[in-house]
Amino acid sequence: MIPVSVNEQLRQYGERHYGGHVLALVDGIHYQQHTGQQLTPETDRTVSLFAGTNDMALAHAGPWLVDPNTARDFLADLRELEQVRPGVIWLTTSESLERQAAKLRAHLNTRIPNGRSALLRFWDPRVLHALNAVCHGRSERELFRAADAWHYLNEGHRFTINDNGIYRRTMGASERL
Structure with missing residues (x-):
């Protein structure tokens, strides 16, 4: 099941926007x-975020988007995975699975100070x-605008981030449906 606080965020989002839903951003190797x-x-x-990129050979281990509405058989595994490994982020979005994947693919690589490209493990x-x-400027926060909200566990606490950098701790890791 999708965590309670994420479902509540979705309900509130749905009251303001039509067509919002949750997608799971999953670390393939942790899964x-x-x-x-x-x-x-x-x-x-x-869908793999590495699909159609130079890193396609690593797709099994990289970031994936899972639609819990059409892949309900994954939900129990995702919920368990989220509790034991840093491998799941829930995204509130109005985009389809493929469109959300395209928006996130644009952020897979970043430029580091020496000018080289590096993989940004935002999943x-x-x-x-x-x-x-650490990201405060408008251009630095571009990744966070790729979804309406990002929900995740960090050190046993649930956080929600939006593109403005507003995050809040919701419920601890013991949250249950």
């Missing part, structure tokens, strides 16, 4: 280690939390 199964692309259910809740703490 595989937790379940013993690799995520695979399935139309309207799962790891620890990295996302740290990025939110």
